Amino acid sequence: MAxxxxxxxxxxxxxxxxxxxxxxxxxxxKKPDDKIVVVVxxxxxxxxxxxxxxxxxxxxxxxxKYSREMxxxxxxxxxxxxxxxxxxxxxxxxPAISLSGAMAxxxxxxxxxxxxxxGINPKRVHEELDKGQIVVVAGFQGVDKIGDPxxxxxxxxxxxxxxxAGAIKADxxxxxxxxxGIYSADPRxxxxxxxxxxxxxFEMLEMARLGAGVMQPRSVEMGQYFKIPIxxxxxxxxxxxxxxxxxxxxxxxxxxxxxxAHDQKVAKIAVLGVENVPGIAHKLFSALADSNIDVDMIVQxxxxxxxxxxxxxxxxxxxxxxxxxxxxxxxxxxxxxxTVLVEEDVAKVSIVGAGMLGSPGIAARMFGxxxxxxxxxxxxSTSEISVSCLIKGSQLVEAVNSIHDEFFKD
Amino acid sequence: MAxxxxxxxxxxxxxxxxxxxxxxxxxxxKKPDDKIVVVVxxxxxxxxxxxxxxxxxxxxxxxxKYSREMxxxxxxxxxxxxxxxxxxxxxxxxPAISLSGAMAxxxxxxxxxxxxxxGINPKRVHEELDKGQIVVVAGFQGVDKIGDPxxxxxxxxxxxxxxxAGAIKADxxxxxxxxxGIYSADPRxxxxxxxxxxxxxFEMLEMARLGAGVMQPRSVEMGQYFKIPIxxxxxxxxxxxxxxxxxxxxxxxxxxxxxxAHDQKVAKIAVLGVENVPGIAHKLFSALADSNIDVDMIVQxxxxxxxxxxxxxxxxxxxxxxxxxxxxxxxxxxxxxxTVLVEEDVAKVSIVGAGMLGSPGIAARMFGxxxxxxxxxxxxSTSEISVSCLIKGSQLVEAVNSIHDEFFKD
Numbered sequence: 001m002a003x004x005x006x007x008x009x010x011x012x013x014x015x016x017x018x019x020x021x022x023x024x025x026x027x028x029x030k031k032p033d034d035k036i037v038v039v040v041x042x043x044x045x046x047x048x049x050x051x052x053x054x055x056x057x058x059x060x061x062x063x064x065k066y067s068r069e070m071x072x073x074x075x076x077x078x079x080x081x082x083x084x085x086x087x088x089x090x091x092x093x094x095p096a097i098s099l100s101g102a103m104a105x106x107x108x109x110x111x112x113x114x115x116x117x118x119g120i121n122p123k124r125v126h127e128e129l130d131k132g133q134i135v136v137v138a139g140f141q142g143v144d145k146i147g148d149p150x151x152x153x154x155x156x157x158x159x160x161x162x163x164x165a166g167a168i169k170a171d172x173x174x175x176x177x178x179x180x181g182i183y184s185a186d187p188r189x190x191x192x193x194x195x196x197x198x199x200x201x202f203e204m205l206e207m208a209r210l211g212a213g214v215m216q217p218r219s220v221e222m223g224q225y226f227k228i229p230i231x232x233x234x235x236x237x238x239x240x241x242x243x244x245x246x247x248x249x250x251x252x253x254x255x256x257x258x259x260x261a262h263d264q265k266v267a268k269i270a271v272l273g274v275e276n277v278p279g280i281a282h283k284l285f286s287a288l289a290d291s292n293i294d295v296d297m298i299v300q301x302x303x304x305x306x307x308x309x310x311x312x313x314x315x316x317x318x319x320x321x322x323x324x325x326x327x328x329x330x331x332x333x334x335x336x337x338x339t340v341l342v343e344e345d346v347a348k349v350s351i352v353g354a355g356m357l358g359s360p361g362i363a364a365r366m367f368g369x370x371x372x373x374x375x376x377x378x379x380x381s382t383s384e385i386s387v388s389c390l391i392k393g394s395q396l397v398e399a400v401n402s403i404h405d406e407f408f409k410d
Numbered sequence: 411m412a413x414x415x416x417x418x419x420x421x422x423x424x425x426x427x428x429x430x431x432x433x434x435x436x437x438x439x440k441k442p443d444d445k446i447v448v449v450v451x452x453x454x455x456x457x458x459x460x461x462x463x464x465x466x467x468x469x470x471x472x473x474x475k476y477s478r479e480m481x482x483x484x485x486x487x488x489x490x491x492x493x494x495x496x497x498x499x500x501x502x503x504x505p506a507i508s509l510s511g512a513m514a515x516x517x518x519x520x521x522x523x524x525x526x527x528x529g530i531n532p533k534r535v536h537e538e539l540d541k542g543q544i545v546v547v548a549g550f551q552g553v554d555k556i557g558d559p560x561x562x563x564x565x566x567x568x569x570x571x572x573x574x575a576g577a578i579k580a581d582x583x584x585x586x587x588x589x590x591g592i593y594s595a596d597p598r599x600x601x602x603x604x605x606x607x608x609x610x611x612f613e614m615l616e617m618a619r620l621g622a623g624v625m626q627p628r629s630v631e632m633g634q635y636f637k638i639p640i641x642x643x644x645x646x647x648x649x650x651x652x653x654x655x656x657x658x659x660x661x662x663x664x665x666x667x668x669x670x671a672h673d674q675k676v677a678k679i680a681v682l683g684v685e686n687v688p689g690i691a692h693k694l695f696s697a698l699a700d701s702n703i704d705v706d707m708i709v710q711x712x713x714x715x716x717x718x719x720x721x722x723x724x725x726x727x728x729x730x731x732x733x734x735x736x737x738x739x740x741x742x743x744x745x746x747x748x749t750v751l752v753e754e755d756v757a758k759v760s761i762v763g764a765g766m767l768g769s770p771g772i773a774a775r776m777f778g779x780x781x782x783x784x785x786x787x788x789x790x791s792t793s794e795i796s797v798s799c800l801i802k803g804s805q806l807v808e809a810v811n812s813i814h815d816e817f818f819k820d
Contacts, residue, residue: 016463016466016467017466019467020467050490053426053490053494054493054494054497056426056427057426057429057430057494057497057498057501058497058501061497065500066497066500068507069493069494069496069497069500069507069508070493070497072489072492072493072496072510073489073490073493073494073497075489076486076489076490076493079482079483079485079486079489080460080463080483080486082482083464083479083480083482083483083486084463084464084467084479084483086479086482087464087467087468087471087476087479087480087483088467090475090476090479091467091468097478097479098479098482100482103557103558124557147513147534148513
């Protein structure tokens with residue numbers, strides 16, 4: 001007997017035809033004693049359609065004053081898909097029941113439209129599983145302490161699924177998606193990217209942080225916390241995908257790194273000609289933090305030792321650029337900087353792998369691969385298990401392929 | 411300060427434009443201290459669209475095995491309209507909050523798709539009203555004892571509104587509809603039908619039972635139970651409509667009857683040539699009751715006293731005709747009846763009024779009006795406060811007008 005949580009996203013349940021297909025697919029893999037919880041998102045366009053209605057009431061429906069009502073509105077999306085999927089199972093002769101986030105005991109913080117799961121009380125889920133039902137749970141939603149529905153932030157449905165798997169002590173949480181696993185690089189960019197059988201939570205988190213888009217970090221953290229293996233696999237095939245887990249269990253070919261990640265949604269800001277006195281960096285970066293802007297790579301370089309003049313260069317998410325520019329311009333005036341430069345044609349390429357901890361020279365090989373391809377490195381930053389380089393955005397594809405070739409050619 | 415529940419049906423909230431219009435309308439009538447609960451149905455076509463989705467899963471989505479999931483599906487309809495209406499109030503600067511049936515404390519029986527309200531715990535409603543919010547509640551839905559959503563049977567949203575009004579001890583429950591009150595006869599048939607200022611629960615229930623379509627009996631019973639005045643008024647104008655209440659408070663012109671009701675969805679069945687022995691009527695009508703078929707008017711007439719042969723004639727709802735015919739044919743064979751005749755071209759016309767209790771001769775005037783119009787009476791039945799005649803369906807309009815002229819000419 002296996003106890004498994006399976007999560008399907010909005011595109012997998014976009015039509016009633018697809019909903020019936022998913023029900024069939026799940027039943028084709030189900031052994032008689034298996035206990036199954038299915039977490040689903042809203043059908044394809046439902047959420048967008050609901051947002052359109054809200055925009056007809058006010059063109060800015062995400063204003064704070066509307067957030068509770070937006071959650072009331074948007075949680076109907078998943079409620080529709082769970083009801084239809086439960087009906088599809090019944091149509092196929094399989095007992096099934098749908099549960100909203102609230103009914104499945106998903107407790108969330110009261111931060112409407114950006115809730116976080118605080119805990120799960122899986123009593124009802126267990127009761128229904130024990131009756132032989134497949135339990136279909138609404139992803140992306142929970143209930144706050146006064147009983148109001150709350151939608152979860154980014155990656156919400158994945159997080160719902162992994163947290164539920166943790167709460168019911170499932171053997172595995174399967175995330176069905178339109179890719180068939182985690183690759184050593186984005187297969188849309190690198191032709192011979194390799195699908196990994198396994199990857200650790202730690203490495204996956206670093207990959208996600210550095211731009212790999214398959215899994216949201218929050219759900220991987222949740223898996224790590226509960227020690228639930230997360231199986232990322234394709235909606236369209238029955239082949240195994242990649243399992244994200246605590247430690248490796250199979251002998252993958254022993255690559256020195258696990259993957260090459262990249263991120264194009266990056267911008268660089270340079271504050272030039274700043275007097276190098278204590279507190280300057282603090283002033284700049286605390287102003288950015290106060291505006292909720294995450295700063296990624298930072299370089300402070302002394303330009304003129306005699307005059308004690310320095311340049312501060314850092315990267316942020318492209319989405320934050322407009323806000324960041326305002327904040328930086330203001331601080332630059334206060335600290336008497338000579339110039340603020342912004343560059344948008346930049347990208348970050350990174351290598352990730354727990355293996356590099358004991359292997360000096362890995363970073364050097366990365367720099368060498370870039371150099372051989374004639375690509376200039378603008379900024380370098382490192383973590384325990386990763387090395388990142390900021391390069392010209394237009395050279396990104398070449399950079400990722402050169403580095404991938406260096407480490408995965410076989 | 412007034413404490414009022416206002417109910418708007420699906421056509422009043424069919425578009426976001428109409429939702430904004432309703433919000434404006436409510437605010438235009440609201441005095442600063444008024445506490446207002448608004449009960450709404452699902453937007454125009456929403457319920458039909460949801461049913462269509464369910465039909466794509468199974469062409470018969472109302473099979474018993476799907477009923478819980480249908481409720482899960484259909485309750486999203488009202489959840490969408492309450493969220494949008496609460497947003498509309500906020501857009502106009504009025505604090506407001508939406509509550510599902512469950513959140514508003516509407517407890518219902520577990521009979522999915524046909525739930526009945528068992529009671530209401532209005533704690534949350536009071537809390538939100540006390541904060542100065544307009545509380546927008548989803549009609550047509552409640553929650554059963556295990557926490558599952560249940561949709562209510564016919565007239566569900568009206569019943570939700572009246573029951574909520576009872577639970578919070580509102581001054582009045584306003585039902586907004588596309589007619590501007592209760593009329594002395596159907597204004598589509600009788601040109602000079604008069605709008606009544608008031609009508610008693612008792613008379614309204616009798617009118618509804620006899621075919622007047624404005625209010626569902628269940629909600630009127632609920633009003634009677636809680637002694638909540640129900641104000642039936644137009645969505646499109648601000649003029650007062652008709653108040654359904656325990657007793658009259660204004661001096662309406664003292665008509666001897668309150669109204670003329672009619673019902674065209676009637677069929678007549680005659681079982682002819684039955685031997686008149688004890689137990690025959692019991693056999694026939696208990697067989698019909700066992701098949702859940704309501705019998706309305708009944709006449710047993712002796713045709714041939716010597717041979718002790720009798721005819722049983724009765725009416726049923728046209729919707730039940732096919733089922734009833736099967737049941738009756740079977741019993742007719744058992745009791746050796748000579749013939750079973752069915753007539754569909756029949757209609758029932760009735761007069762209703764508590765006043766007729768002390769006024770003999772009212773029924774005679776009704777029969778006279780029909781006779782003067784050359785209309786033959788097939789069956790007569792009476793209750794404490796009504797007299798009904800079965801006539802030819804094709805003569806219905808003439809019959810209703812003749813009777814109305816007799817009692818309401820002024």
